[in-house]
Amino acid sequence: MKMKGRPSFKLFTGNKLFVKMLLYFFSLLIPIAVIGLIVYINERQQVQEDISRKLSENLASSMHTVDIYLGMVQATNNNLIFSHTIQQNLKPYNTLTDEDRINLTLIVKEIWENKNTLSPFIDNIFVYADTDRVYTSQEMVDFDYFFGTFYKLDSYNKVYWEQKLNGRSSFFDLLPPSKIYSYDRSAARDVIPSVTTQYVNGQLAAMVTCLSVSAISSSLKSNSLFPSTSYMILDSNRNTVLDTNGVGSQFIEKISGLGRGQALDISLNPNEHALVARQTSEAFGWDYYSITPLDVVSNDPQGIISLTVWICIALFVIGIAFSFMFSINLYNPIKNIRDILLSGDQGGPVHDEHRKGDEWNMIGSRVNRLIEQHEVSLRKLNQYSSALADQFFTSLFRGTPWTQQHRVSEILSEIEFQAEYYMCCCFLFRFNDKFYREIAEPDRLLIQEKMKNVLWGIMKQHVNCYLMEYETDFYVCVVSLEKDNDRDNLDRGIDSIRNTFDYDMVFCELAIGIGKTYSKVGDISKSYSDALTALDMRGDRHVLPVMDAAELDIQQTFYYSFMDENKVVNGLKVGSTDALRTEVERIIQTNKNNGVSFTHLGALLAEFVNTGVRFLQEKQLSVQNVMDDDEYALLADKNIPPSEFNERVEMLLRFYETIISETATKEEKRSGTVVSLITQFIETHYHEDIYLESIAGEIGLSAKYISRMFKETTGTSITDYISMIRIAKAKELLLGTDLKISDIADQIGINNRTTFLRLFKKYEGVSPIHYRNARDKQEQGPADQQ
Numbered sequence: 001m002k003m004k005g006r007p008s009f010k011l012f013t014g015n016k017l018f019v020k021m022l023l024y025f026f027s028l029l030i031p032i033a034v035i036g037l038i039v040y041i042n043e044r045q046q047v048q049e050d051i052s053r054k055l056s057e058n059l060a061s062s063m064h065t066v067d068i069y070l071g072m073v074q075a076t077n078n079n080l081i082f083s084h085t086i087q088q089n090l091k092p093y094n095t096l097t098d099e100d101r102i103n104l105t106l107i108v109k110e111i112w113e114n115k116n117t118l119s120p121f122i123d124n125i126f127v128y129a130d131t132d133r134v135y136t137s138q139e140m141v142d143f144d145y146f147f148g149t150f151y152k153l154d155s156y157n158k159v160y161w162e163q164k165l166n167g168r169s170s171f172f173d174l175l176p177p178s179k180i181y182s183y184d185r186s187a188a189r190d191v192i193p194s195v196t197t198q199y200v201n202g203q204l205a206a207m208v209t210c211l212s213v214s215a216i217s218s219s220l221k222s223n224s225l226f227p228s229t230s231y232m233i234l235d236s237n238r239n240t241v242l243d244t245n246g247v248g249s250q251f252i253e254k255i256s257g258l259g260r261g262q263a264l265d266i267s268l269n270p271n272e273h274a275l276v277a278r279q280t281s282e283a284f285g286w287d288y289y290s291i292t293p294l295d296v297v298s299n300d301p302q303g304i305i306s307l308t309v310w311i312c313i314a315l316f317v318i319g320i321a322f323s324f325m326f327s328i329n330l331y332n333p334i335k336n337i338r339d340i341l342l343s344g345d346q347g348g349p350v351h352d353e354h355r356k357g358d359e360w361n362m363i364g365s366r367v368n369r370l371i372e373q374h375e376v377s378l379r380k381l382n383q384y385s386s387a388l389a390d391q392f393f394t395s396l397f398r399g400t401p402w403t404q405q406h407r408v409s410e411i412l413s414e415i416e417f418q419a420e421y422y423m424c425c426c427f428l429f430r431f432n433d434k435f436y437r438e439i440a441e442p443d444r445l446l447i448q449e450k451m452k453n454v455l456w457g458i459m460k461q462h463v464n465c466y467l468m469e470y471e472t473d474f475y476v477c478v479v480s481l482e483k484d485n486d487r488d489n490l491d492r493g494i495d496s497i498r499n500t501f502d503y504d505m506v507f508c509e510l511a512i513g514i515g516k517t518y519s520k521v522g523d524i525s526k527s528y529s530d531a532l533t534a535l536d537m538r539g540d541r542h543v544l545p546v547m548d549a550a551e552l553d554i555q556q557t558f559y560y561s562f563m564d565e566n567k568v569v570n571g572l573k574v575g576s577t578d579a580l581r582t583e584v585e586r587i588i589q590t591n592k593n594n595g596v597s598f599t600h601l602g603a604l605l606a607e608f609v610n611t612g613v614r615f616l617q618e619k620q621l622s623v624q625n626v627m628d629d630d631e632y633a634l635l636a637d638k639n640i641p642p643s644e645f646n647e648r649v650e651m652l653l654r655f656y657e658t659i660i661s662e663t664a665t666k667e668e669k670r671s672g673t674v675v676s677l678i679t680q681f682i683e684t685h686y687h688e689d690i691y692l693e694s695i696a697g698e699i700g701l702s703a704k705y706i707s708r709m710f711k712e713t714t715g716t717s718i719t720d721y722i723s724m725i726r727i728a729k730a731k732e733l734l735l736g737t738d739l740k741i742s743d744i745a746d747q748i749g750i751n752n753r754t755t756f757l758r759l760f761k762k763y764e765g766v767s768p769i770h771y772r773n774a775r776d777k778q779e780q781g782p783a784d785q786q
Contacts, residue, residue, distance in 0.1 A: 032319060036312030043308050054225060055277040059290045062223045062231075063279045066216055069121045070194075070284055073209050074172045076114050076125075077196040081207040085110040086127065090200045093132040099774070104140055112137040116715050121219075123180070123191045123212040124151060129205040131162055153193065154179040164206045169198050174284065176239045177213055189214065192241065217244050220290075229292045236285035245291065255289060389415060390468045393478055397424075397470070398639045399525035399599075408521060417466060419480030422524050424515040425494070426531040427455060428642065429473040435507040448473070458500060462493035471641050476531075478524060481517065490514075494546060511535050512546045525599070530554060532598035532642055555596045558604040560587065565611050567700035572615050574674050575660045579701045581653055584608065588649065602640040608652050609636050612659050619663045626658040674699075675713045678706060679721070686725045687749045692718055726750060727763045734772045741768050 080086060089103045096104075107127070115125045115137040126146070128134040134146040141150055147158035155178035175193040190213035197206045220231045221244070230245030254266055258278045266276045273294040280287050392411055395402050402408055412418045429451070435444065452475060456467040459477055463486055467477040479490055494512060501510050513535035515527030530549035537547060564587050571580040591604055609632075613623055623632050635655060640648050677699050682690065695718065696703040710718050726748040733744045745756035760768050 028319065032312065032315050036308075036315070039308055039312070052275065052277070055275060055290060055292060056279065058223065058225050059277045059279045059288055062220045062290075063281055063286075063288045065219055065223065066286075066288075067281050067283050069216075069219075070174075070211075072117075073122070073194055073211060076117070077194060077207050077209055078171060080110065080114050080125075081127070081196055081198050081200065081205065083110060086205075087200055090127065090129050090135075090205055092130040092203055094130070104135070107135045108137065108139060111135060117713075121211055121215045123189070123210040123215075125207075125209050126151070127205060127207045128161070128165075129200060129203050130165070150182065152181045153191075154181070154188075156193065161206070164195065164197055165204050167197065167204075169204065170196065171198075172196055174235070176235065176237075177241055180210070192216075213242055217242055220244075224290070226292050226296050228296050229290050232289040232291065234287045234289075241286060258289075389466060393466060393468060393476075393524075394470070396478075396521065396524040397476065397528045399522075412521065415466065417464065417478075417480050419464070419482045421481040421517045421519055422521060422527065423479050423481065423490075423517045424524060424527040424531045425459075425477040425479065425490075426513040426515075426528075426535055426642075427475040427477070427497070428511045428513075428535055430509040430511075431473070431507060432509070439507070451475070454500070455497065458496050459493045462489040462496070471643055474641070474643060476528065487517075498546070514546065514548045514550070516549050529597045529599035533595075535642065536592065536598055536601075537595070553595050555594055556600060558591050558596050558600040558607070559594060560591075560604060560607050568608070568611050569615055570677070570700045572612070572656060572659055572663070574701065576701055576705060577653070577657050577660065579705070580656050582702075583700060584649065584653065598640075598642070598645075599638065601645070602638040602648075605640065605648055605652055606636050606638045609655065612655055616659060616663075621662060626662055627655065674701070674706060674709045678710055678718065682718075682722055682725055686722065686729060687747060689749060689751075690722065723759050724763065727760055730756070730760060730768065731764070731771065734768055744768070 085106045089100065089107055091100065111125050111127065115122050124136065126134050126136045128143065131143045134141050134143055136146075136151075144158060147153070147161055155176065173195045175195065177190050177192050179188045180191050181188055191210040192213060194209045194211065195206060196208075197204055199205070216233075217231065220242075221229075224231075231242060232240070232244070233242040235241050255276055255278065258264055258266075258276060260278060260280045264276060266274060274291045275294055276292075277290045278287060389411070392402060392408075439447070451473075452467060452469050455475055455477070456465070459465045459467060459479075463479050464482070465477050465479045467475060470476045479486075481487060481490070494514070497512070498510075501508075513531035513533075515530035515534070518524070518527055527549075533554050534547035534549045534552060537552060564583070567583050568580065571577075571583060588601065588604065591601060596604070616623060616625070627635075631651075635648070635651055678695060681695055681698060692703045692707060696706050699706065707718055710716075710721070714721070716724075729748045730744050733739055733747065737744075739747070741756070742753045745751070745753055748756075750756040750759070757767060760766075760771070764771055766774070
């Protein structure tokens with residue numbers, strides 16, 4: 001054992017070169033230790049800041065959800081009390097005629113329809129204009145029975161509700177929470193009444209919507225980051241609206257100095273601390289607080305910090321092991337290099353450096369001298385190598401300026417490629433399964449490796465050309481045309497290639513695209529684009545298709561209208577990836593059918609990207625939020641290799657999916673956007689022949705999707721909603737005009753009189769004529785009494 005360890009021991013004690021190498025490797029571990037310490041400190045601070053930010057953002061999101069429902073409640077109150085049904089039929093009960101009382105069910109129906117839209121957050125909606133009757137979403141109830149037994153609010157007796165009819169009008173008042181009792185006192189629950197009082201038919205009426213406190217609490221908890229997080233809501237008067245954990249008034253005093261958007265460590269009691277975040281609603285003045293136990297927050301990032309520490313330790317240990325291993329393994333080769341350099345140069349500065357003991361400088365000086373000699377030799381070789389020519393023509397294909405030190409004219413002169421006209425030919429091979437199954441791998445690699453030489457050898461027999469493998473199995477041939485018969489020679493060269501590969505078509509398919517002829521070198525990019533477009537338009541021809549761009553009507557612009565972009569933006573707004581895919585593929589196919597060049601198809605994809613960027617800017621986001629700079633540069637590049645076009649389309653769709661995920665909000669808001677678009681379109685075009693598919697085509701979404709979304713959100717199908725809007729318009733025409741029934745049916749988009757009569761009776765219970773006559777009798781009745 002002692003003899004085996006002696007060589008390694010000598011490396012440490014008797015060799016300064018080895019010791020220096022080892023110390024150099026050890027010095028590389030210093031940055032690991034420093035970086036590890038910095039990462040550890042920064043990680044702890046970052047985790048704490050990140051958790052505070054996430055809690056604040058999470059609370060802001062939950063607050064926004066509640067504000068949306070409060071806003072919808074406010075809008076429902078105001079819209080309901082100003083609705084046509086309420087304005088026409090809500091009157092003091094003792095002033096109603098028998099005919100008026102028949103229409104009171106319309107008030108109940110109107111309240112029920114509005115409550116249905118907000119059912120998750122609404123406990124009850126009722127309206128009253130006197131102290132005789134209260135109208136709810138289910139029935140008409142006696143005033144005293146309703147507030148005394150049926151729906152008794154603990155904090156507001158019936159005297160309070162009577163006073164509402166004697167006060168002033170108000171658009172929306174949120175009252176402090178109260179317990180309500182329905183029928184029996186055991187069924188108590190907390191609600192937040194919101195009151196709107198307005199004059200209806202000369203009499204002050206009150207519209208009351210009671211929000212469910214438990215629904216608000218469930219919404220907050222379902223969106224929380226930690227299950228143990230509790231919530232408190234205070235109104236503008238510091239009254240408690242919600243307290244899920246019962247922390248009480250002492251907690252309110254402790255959080256009085258907490259700023260909006262902040263998250264601070266606050267002591268709930270001597271044994272418990274919590275991270276409290278605060279957000280304030282600008283719309284309703286409520287203060288929202290989330291209380292998360294600090295031990296829960298601390299346990300979450302502890303694993304990340306511990307992992308960081310152990311990774312640093314592991315890297316340090318591995319670094320030490322590799323330092324010894326590399327030093328031992330590299331020493332002998334470096335020692336041999338040193339001995340060779342010394343034996344080859346026994347005098348001069350190198351020998352002097354060795355005598356001084358500076359072996360590293362000696363080796364470095366000698367190696368640098370060898371490198372300089374090698375570089376001088378390389379510069380004496382042919383400057384215009386194949387690689388340089390490939391780089392030059394690639395820049396021409398892409399239409400980018402040539403920025404190398406050699407001028408274009410010099411390169412063309414050196415490769416003898418100056419001519420009056422230039423054009424491009426593209427050769428695309430597609431090897432089938434039989435090629436990979438029946439030909440051995442070494443033979444396959446040899447065939448693909450020699451393919452360029454075969455093609456170039458055939459073409460050079462007929463024309464002056466330069467051929468390069470632009471991509472795997474895709475070759476581009478640039479042809480210089482000088483004589484009148486050069487084009488005929490080009491055709492003969494292409495025929496020779498077809499005949500050469502005619503017997504190999506059982507293993508592959510060959511497509512050939514010929515670009516148009518141009519007189520300028522800089523227009524080679526256009527000829528290349530023409531050849532690619534010709535390849536793309538080859539259709540279903542699979543047996544040696546040759547497509548000549550001169551025979552095609554190629555458009556040097558793409559088609560992307562404002563309407564097309566609007567449909568793409570609509571898809572981004574509603575978050576429908578299927579609709580976006582369908583629309584993008586439709587626009588691309590339309591451009592292909594119109595003969596748009598391949599280069600401009602690339603420009604079209606770049607414009608699709610710009611649409612996404614503009615959408616992000618509207619959302620106050622940047623491209624860096626959804627992808628890194630390299631991915632964006634690749635996606636926005638207009639020059640697309642033919643084999644990557646479909647992949648680039650998929651990349652674009654993934655870009656759109658990422659935008660949707662970054663800008664998406666709650667599903668209720670998304671569905672509300674879709675429903676808003678549908679209802680706006682129906683209310684504008686109800687007089688036209690509209691149906692589910694036409695609405696879907698106008699919005700840019702599938703008919704199945706919008707039908708399901710509309711039904712889930714409103715509880716009504718699109719067809720029924722169209723009929724309801726048309727019947728409502730018909731009622732206005734029946735009461736406000738003397739038009740015939742058939743003329744009214746035509747004006748509301750129902751061309752069949754029988755269908756109109758059936759629908760009207762379905763929704764109103766009477767025929768249009770009886771509806772008009774009943775209204776005339778109501779107007780004549782008071783006049784006859786006078």
